Amino acid sequence: DAGITQSPRHKVTExxxxxxxxxxxxxxxxxxYWYRQDPGHGxxxxxxxxxVKDTDKGEVSDGYSxxxxxxxxxxxTLESATSSQTSVYFCAIRPSGRAYEQYFGPxxxxxxx
Amino acid sequence: AQSVAQPEDQVNVAExxxxxxxxxxxxxxxxYLFWYVQYxxxxxxxxxxxxxxxxxxxxxxxxxxxxxxxxTSFHLKKPSALVSDSALxxxxxxxxNNNDMRFGAxxxxxxxP
Numbered sequence: 001d002a003g004i005t006q007s008p009r010h011k012v013t014e015x016x017x018x019x020x021x022x023x024x025x026x027x028x029x030x031x032x033y034w035y036r037q038d039p040g041h042g043x044x045x046x047x048x049x050x051x052v053k054d055t056d057k058g059e060v061s062d063g064y065s066x067x068x069x070x071x072x073x074x075x076x077t078l079e080s081a082t083s084s085q086t087s088v089y090f091c092a093i094r095p096s097g098r099a100y101e102q103y104f105g106p107x108x109x110x111x112x113x
Numbered sequence: 114a115q116s117v118a119q120p121e122d123q124v125n126v127a128e129x130x131x132x133x134x135x136x137x138x139x140x141x142x143x144x145y146l147f148w149y150v151q152y153x154x155x156x157x158x159x160x161x162x163x164x165x166x167x168x169x170x171x172x173x174x175x176x177x178x179x180x181x182x183x184x185t186s187f188h189l190k191k192p193s194a195l196v197s198d199s200a201l202x203x204x205x206x207x208x209x210n211n212n213d214m215r216f217g218a219x220x221x222x223x224x225x226p
Contacts, residue, residue, distance in 0.1 A: 004156075033213075035216075040218055041218055042117075042119075042203055042217050042219050043157070043205075044216070045214070045215075059215075090156055090157070092157075100145050100147075100164050100207075101147070102159070102214060104158075105156050106155065106156050107154075107156050
């Protein structure tokens with residue numbers, strides 16, 4: 001999984017609670033991404049980062065925020081989780097020097113009850 | 114904005130037969146096209162890409178894909194399918210004006226012995 005770890009791997013939480021997912025990479029890649037995967041939709045980009053403290057919105061950013069205070073960590077926060085945010089969340093990196101590819105972490109399965 | 118369509122939710126083939134998984138795309142600039150594969154409970158794995166050059170690109174595990182600009186297609190092919198090829202396949206596109214990648218909804222390939 002390209003040196004990417006995600007934590008937790010599974011989480012069940014209640015509606016209205018805050019949730020933070022962590023993506024950690026060990027190879028100093030500049031670009032990092034958060035996607036959600038839902039049946040019938042494939043993967044959809046939530047937010048991405050192009051450096052420390054540099055982030056931008058993706059296709060489905062409403063209800064999510066991100067932070068990147070260190071190169072190796074990219075955090076995704078659901079400020080107040082809703083059932084529609086039940087999904088599998090994938091982090092990805094773009095390898096340095098290989099601008100056209102992305103490599104994915106193992107995923108986090110989040111269930112909001 | 115770029116978009117991808119995978120017209121088949123499911124493709125079934127017999128082991129040893131050729132397989133094709135279809136993908137069409139829409140972009141405003143030059144297309145960069147990708148295929149990824151996902152095995153159960155895993156993240157996506159990169160298979161191959163088209164950036165420029167030869168229309169037929171070869172990738173991992175004996176897969177290849179043909180870029181057809183006039184038909185805006187990038188179909189994934191393999192001459193002889195294996196049972197172990199059974200997985201979920203995603204086509205993705207980005208253009209040279211965007212940082213993000215758009216994924217298709219995925220096609221589930223089942224190869225039967």
